[in-house]
Amino acid sequence: MRFFTFFLMFLISHATANAQNEEISPNRYRFKYRSTVYKGSKLQITAQLRSLKTSSKFTGIPEEIQEELNTLFIATKKQAIPKYYKKHAILFLDAINDYEDFANVYENALHEAVRKVKKDIHVVDFKFERQFTKAKVALDRALKEDFSDLEKFDKLKKELQDSQTKLLCHRWMKKKFEKYKSIDIVKKPDQLMMTFKKSEAISVYKMYNENRIEKIPSYLENQIIDFYYKKSLPEINPEILDLQYITKI
Template structure:
């Protein structure tokens, strides 16, 4: 009989102890997000969230997106009710990891655009040089054969100048892109790629949120050409132009 009483007491004690090991104090928070477990006081978990937020992979988030993330983080950390805190924390983590997915898509799309433009450079370079020389030949012929056609000559001069600037700008851009050898240019960008990435991040993020991922590469291609063209203009000098494929005129 004593043995049975002892055994019953032991079982009850074990059961109580097992329950206490799963018990979470009202001042404690506990939840799981994907493979990560969060458990502790509100300050403990907030510190975990902050550490995740400050990881290097989340560096460089555009200001507009950073403001949204900061607001979600603030809303979570200031919530004293565990159930609501958990809901707000998960919203913050959803937004943060959604941005991580976006960065991967954005970087890959930009790299594909850089590779494509590099492939196209030689063909486009020849095309632009031919257009410039053809415009120059036409101007020279008109000046000789129709010297009194002032308006026509002025128009042709503008065409020569525009084609010349287009070729120079392209050569400036080609020189930059020739130095982009690998994915390293995306992970450790030069000043131009870095500025472009920051400039377009918000626009591309909107496309990502609107599930227009298939349009991102085309958009980036158009934008990066315009971006590099505008960057090149202040540095161009028509005296620097040399013909690479056609006989000099």
């Protein structure tokens, strides 16, 4: 019995000594960041840091920010002394977490902008159709008259073309936004939304760092309307226009 007790104490003390040696070993790294403890070999911790950088939440990250993270990651990886490795790793983790915080603000603001545009699209739909029909009636009336004022005729023709383009683009956008049902459209965006999201990320990131967070949704609302409008121009067909409110013009 005494031998068993002695043997058990020996195993415990040996395990404790190994653990202590592991903690103080120059080949072992250990530090805490927020609620996460990073410990292990330099290779193991570097792999953990790399997995953070390459996780799905950083898909579509702007190139400028990606370069910053890569620079910090490479600087960390190069450190051979644990205390310097820890210092650089924390700088890298700060940048990662700062971008995550920004990404949450950005996605929520973008979702708010999408919801606002989606709501307004239905409100102005009748307005754009009425503008088109009024322009067409005005031009048709001018064509029936003995119209010698070519400048006025050209103006009416341009007003009709502009109102038609505006209505067609609006209807194209309306179809797109009607498919956007939840915040998934900004978290798992389609190609069009992904392009927009990437194109505005740096500008929004600047606003975020300047503490102008409350202005981000309205900024994105204006930008997304302009972006989708321009994308719609090569897609519309002036020969195909269905009037939804006014059946006779």
